[in-house]
Amino acid sequence: MKRIMTVQDISCVGKCSLTVALPIISAAGVEAGVLPTAVLSTHTAFPKFTFCDLTEEIQPISDTFSELGIDFDAIYTGYLGSFKQLELVSDFIDRHGKGATVVIDPVMADNGKLYSGFTPEFAASMAKLCSKADLIIPNITEASFMLGVPYNPNYDEAYVRELLRKLAGLGCRCAALTGIGFKEDEIGVYMYDSEKDSYYFYANEKLPASFHGTGDVYASATLGALMRGHSTENALRIAVDFTLECMRKTMQDENHRFYGVNFEEALPYYIELLK
Ligand code: PXL
Numbered sequence: 001m002k003r004i005m006t007v008q009d010i011s012c013v014g015k016c017s018l019t020v021a022l023p024i025i026s027a028a029g030v031e032a033g034v035l036p037t038a039v040l041s042t043h044t045a046f047p048k049f050t051f052c053d054l055t056e057e058i059q060p061i062s063d064t065f066s067e068l069g070i071d072f073d074a075i076y077t078g079y080l081g082s083f084k085q086l087e088l089v090s091d092f093i094d095r096h097g098k099g100a101t102v103v104i105d106p107v108m109a110d111n112g113k114l115y116s117g118f119t120p121e122f123a124a125s126m127a128k129l130c131s132k133a134d135l136i137i138p139n140i141t142e143a144s145f146m147l148g149v150p151y152n153p154n155y156d157e158a159y160v161r162e163l164l165r166k167l168a169g170l171g172c173r174c175a176a177l178t179g180i181g182f183k184e185d186e187i188g189v190y191m192y193d194s195e196k197d198s199y200y201f202y203a204n205e206k207l208p209a210s211f212h213g214t215g216d217v218y219a220s221a222t223l224g225a226l227m228r229g230h231s232t233e234n235a236l237r238i239a240v241d242f243t244l245e246c247m248r249k250t251m252q253d254e255n256h257r258f259y260g261v262n263f264e265e266a267l268p269y270y271i272e273l274l275k
Pocket of ligand 1: 009011040107
């Protein structure tokens with residue numbers, strides 16, 4: 001069985017980061033190790049939240065893994081809360097990621113705006129971490145902040161390709177932009193593989209709603225599919241279809257909450273997609 005390590009926060013309620021990554025990666029039949037970077041009462045889109053920083057734990061945990069010879073088939077990073085954490089995670093990848101697939105989801109912004117607590121300087125540092133990745137999965141807002149270019153929601157295909165080449169210029173092997181569509185009713189992913197010098201675009205239906213946590217669902221589902229042996233292209237496609245199904249399930253639930261998606265009800269579909 002493959003074993004991965006995912007580095008991100010625990011938000012106790014809010015269906016994002018680790019509470020999404022763990023069940024999805026487990027459902028893929030992959031052992032999910034976790035390195036929690038912080039404990040929050042909820043994610044930061046709630047009007048009030050607690051934040052317990054776990055930065056001090058990262059180095060001793062990493063040292064202990066080194067002493068025990070524990071390594072991983074993949075390292076997947078999500079929400080990281082500080083410059084110090086970026087440094088420590090970079091070191092963690094160097095020490096424990098030899099031969100591993102490194103997936104970085106530079107969680108920090110959406111819809112043209114940084115999430116609470118993030119700055120453009122942090123985005124520039126996250127861009128440096130991205131040089132270590134086999135695959136990065138930003139949305140177009142995160143990509144724009146990392147590259148220091150204005151957010152342009154009225155993109156065309158040429159613009160997306162240019163942005164992807166610039167992202168690959170950060171040093172990662174593959175860069176994928178999420179939330180991309182060229183028609184009103186489509187949304188999906190556009191990827192550039194710098195080794196093959198090839199592009200891949202896949203979109204499915206765009207629903208008239210948006211939910212928190214779908215980026216984390218998307219990245220986790222991609223990682224699970226990669227670990228199950230799917231190509232980067234197939235993994236990105238499976239994650240689009242699964243995320244859409246999660247949103248459908250949420251919309252069918254008339255009592256759905258305002259945060260998070262009903263990914264739990266779509267896990268059987270994910271397992272089918274992975275076959
Ligand atoms: O879903 C991304 C995410 C993860 N973790 C925390 C967040 C967010 C988005 O706001 O606040 C703590």
